[in-house]
Amino acid sequence: MNHGLLPGKVVLITGASSGIGAAAAKVFAQEGATVVLAARREERLAELVDVLRDKGAEASYIVSDVSVAENAARAVDFTVSTYGRLDAAFNNAGIGGDRTPLHLMSDDVYDTIMDANVRGLWNCLRYEIAAMLENGAGSIVNNSSVGGLVAIPTAAPYVASKHAVVGFTRAAADEYAKQGIRVNAVAPGTTRSEITADWFGRNPGLEDMVNSMTPQGRTAEPEEIAAAAAWLLSDRCPFLTGTVLPVDGGFVNQ
Numbered sequence: 001m002n003h004g005l006l007p008g009k010v011v012l013i014t015g016a017s018s019g020i021g022a023a024a025a026k027v028f029a030q031e032g033a034t035v036v037l038a039a040r041r042e043e044r045l046a047e048l049v050d051v052l053r054d055k056g057a058e059a060s061y062i063v064s065d066v067s068v069a070e071n072a073a074r075a076v077d078f079t080v081s082t083y084g085r086l087d088a089a090f091n092n093a094g095i096g097g098d099r100t101p102l103h104l105m106s107d108d109v110y111d112t113i114m115d116a117n118v119r120g121l122w123n124c125l126r127y128e129i130a131a132m133l134e135n136g137a138g139s140i141v142n143n144s145s146v147g148g149l150v151a152i153p154t155a156a157p158y159v160a161s162k163h164a165v166v167g168f169t170r171a172a173a174d175e176y177a178k179q180g181i182r183v184n185a186v187a188p189g190t191t192r193s194e195i196t197a198d199w200f201g202r203n204p205g206l207e208d209m210v211n212s213m214t215p216q217g218r219t220a221e222p223e224e225i226a227a228a229a230a231w232l233l234s235d236r237c238p239f240l241t242g243t244v245l246p247v248d249g250g251f252v253n254q
């Protein structure tokens with residue numbers, strides 16, 4: 001008998017070297033998945049794969065900068081050549097970037113954020129969908145943000161990039177629904193990770209301010225986002241596609 005939400009599923013996780021992606025690697029493995037971890041920092045990936053294998057999970061990693069198309073292709077190819085297919089993908093890689101009023105933002109900040117958050121997703125989606133079409137089925141979850149649904153002050157390029165994640169989610173869900181591929185997104189609220197450690201470290205009082213604007217009054221643990229992604233990726237919700245699920249302590253519902 002298969003246990004867990006993702007029994008035997010081969011799942012690629014981008015941005016798996018820290019934060020939500022690293023938590024997803026643990027949660028998905030606990031739910032029975034075979035996980036392939038992708039990111040740029042090899043040491044982090046190798047350490048996490050060791051931890052997962054020690055717990056009996058099937059896990060591998062591939063160093064990949066998703067903003068480079070060949071790297072995204074390599075991550076998908078590696079998954080298929082190692083495990084025979086790609087059942088699911090959590091497109092989580094992303095950066096926060098500087099928090100600055102829009103009129104003071106540099107081109108460099110814009111380019112860096114768009115390359116990681118939008119081009120990175122675009123690159124991954126193309127190769128993942130091609131592999132899933134070969135397989136005749138698949139499930140994808142993209143990591144947007146509450147910033148993909150509403151504005152966040154002093155983060156205009158980030159907000160625009162996360163709205164683009166929502167756009168790609170809707171477009172891909174619509175285009176591949178009849179071919180057995182579901183595409184959804186999570187829209188996390190403030191979550192403990194390197195992005196928020198950086199933002200909160202450079203902006204004293206920001207965490208308290210964000211928490212005070214969140215009905216549950218707190219920051220999420222990365223495992224809470226990973227759990228929602230695991231369910232969306234699983235076969236428990238076969239009629240669910242094109243949706244963007246806020247996982248935000250009630251933030252966008254106010």
Ligand code: NDP
Binds near residue numbers: 222
């Ligand atoms: P972290 O900084 O802890 O994790 C980001 C991950 O993305 C790292 O593993 C990083 O790995 C990877 N990454 C960044 N750029 C690239 C790239 N070009 N190619 C491959 N991997 C990359 O932050 P989070 O866990 O918070 O971020 C994960 C996702 O969650 C992001 O998309 C973020 O926008 C989203 N999110 C986070 C929220 C939060 O409050 N924390 C709220 C809403 C959304 P490496 O540096 O090794 O490449």
